[in-house]
Amino acid sequence: MPFLDTPVEGLKIFEPQVWKDDRGYFYEAFNQQRFEEAGITVPFVQDNQARSTRGVLRGLHYQVGDMAQAKLVRVLEGEVLDMVVDIRPGSATYGKWFSLRLSAENKRQLFVPRGFAHGYLVLSPTAEFFYKCDNFYSKAHEGGILFNDAELGIDWEFDLNEVILSEKDKVQPAFGEHRPVW
Known part of the structure; x- marks a missing residue:
């Protein structure tokens, strides 16, 4: 199973080997032994799945302290940034962002270690997003950063006047005013 390093320490792209024939395709989305061989040794305890429409932006979210989460994310249908x-x-990369297009077509996955704010923007008419977490959700430990924070300068590759946000995501704090991770 090929794993690609990114410019950010600990952040890894997983590109599975896909077997295709006239019946469709098959691939291993997760194999604990192979992931451990690549240095990913977190015990996943919760799976989450969300369906959204084009322009929905979810994030940037994280959890702090003992409830921080590592995630393995992928798209089952559609495409997201x-x-x-x-x-x-x-x-060394504090305050830096990294983006990757994930889609049902490319079958890429991204491993996000603890200590990252995470979000995604739906680029296709609909998208089904799936992620494994190594810790349980805790409202008391959740934090967030404003998606369009000027200091971060994130390029969402989308007209931000057209994004669809939750009320919570409209009022997240700016980077530097967010809850500390530890």
Whole structure:
């Protein structure tokens, strides 16, 4: 199973080997042994799935302290622009963002370690987004960063006047005013 490193330490792209024939396709989306061989040794405890329409932007979210989460994210239907921001104090890439198009067609997955804010923007008419977490959801430990924070300068590759946001995501704090990760 090929894993690709990114410019951000700990962030890995997984490109599965896909077997196709006239019946369709098959691939291993997760194999604990192969992931451990690539240095990903987190025990996943919760799976989440969301369906959204074009222009929906979810994020940038994270959890703090003992409830911080690592995630393995992928798209089952459609296409999204997946976005992460390094919020690990002391990291060489603190405050830097990384984006990757994930789609049902390319079958890529992104492993997001603890210490990152995460979000995605739906680019296709609809998208079904799936992610595994290594920790349970905790409202008391959740945090967020404003998706269009000027200091971060994220390129969402989309007209931000057309995004659809939750009320919570409209009022997230700016980068630097967010809850500390640890």
